[in-house]
Amino acid sequence: MATPVSVLRLPKGPDPNSRGFDPKSPRFIALCRTSISSSAASEADPEQLQREQHARSVLRENFLRCLLSMSNKKVQFHMHEKVKVEATFGASDIDVLNFQVSDLHTPIGVQKEALIRCQDVISVTFDV
């Protein structure tokens, strides 16, 4: 009877908590363009790169603090197709793909719990 070929392990399956594309992988580090493109390392001087990186950190931190301070507050979402809805902000998922909200006021009624797809959102407004 033929022996089955041995395998070292089974292929790794998806991570239930994330959509993947590990930013620590060599390919990501080498190839990934960030959303605001940075100056090429070869062109800019190290000082300018450092200032740029500092600016990125500040912007990112501000964004995260905004998300934190919106928690449990009434916010207004301005979305595509001239949609304006109000809801109580809950949380964002890790990739900022969905916002969890409560008491979403829509033209067809109030939704107790809902997920708002971030790519549909143009802006979010709230009182600090």
Next chain:
Amino acid sequence: MAMRQTPLTCSGHTRPVVDLAFSGITPYGYFLISACKDGKPMLRQGDTGDWIGTFLGHKGAVWGATLNTDATKAATAAADFTAKVWDAVSGDEVLSLAHKHIVKTVSFTQDSNCLLTGGNDKLLRIYDLSNPEAAPQEIAGHTSAIKKALWCNNDKQILSAADDKTIRLWNRSSMEEVKTLTFDTSVSSMEYVADGEIVVITYGKTIAFYNALSLELIKTVEAPAPINSASLHPDKDFFVAGGEDFKLYKFDYSTKEELESYKGHFGPVHCVRFSPDGELYASGSEDGTLRLWQTAVGKTYGLWKCVLPEDLGAENSEQLYTPTPEIKA
């Protein structure tokens, strides 16, 4: 010592896998994208099947998926009436191209600058990705839904297969039909092999090979069961096919002889493709899985390890995972 094939099962999809495509060979290896009716196409490392990421954004079944040669971009075609272009390194959606009906097929030109799409609105569309706001060029002619469209002849021509039982060859510059092949039955799949200009077409139980430039028939081979997809090995010595009886078949291309058949899937096989180095082939099935199969069974490659008889039982041999032999019904 005869070795039995151990397919590697890639799980993760929750609905049938309907299309898959490999990238070219990149400095980071090669990659595999799978289109699934669960709406979540996945990117995997090609030689191991390890999941890399899931492209999130489609709101309906994804019918077609492709990668550009260096696996930096992905494109998908879905039932939500859009084709999307993705950054295949970060997983971010880059473009969403609205269509008037279900999109079934997407294909990049070699330079990744243009995307060809086709679907249920019976039109072929060419998008200039450096100018996505511009209206795409449209090619009309098919009389029913297009299921597959591919660039060929150095991106100067287009091959399209539709439910109208025809395969048509078009000139990109003139946007005119050059040649048509008509069949008695619906074509289930089409694969283009650039090196050698061969088109692999499947219909019924037949796997047919045509010259891609002239659309002249080279040869046909009959399989034991209706075939949904076939793929020719890069060296053109073998081809593999899979279909309604859930099995994968391996044939000798020159002699047309059936060499092997493999059980493994629990549902019809919808798509099968050889890797760019020819060392393995991947199959996608109604059972929601992808399986990787070795071309040379027993060879050490990827996750497969060749174990010589004297190594089995050696004190310092690594812990190897040997799957329990499947019980034959």
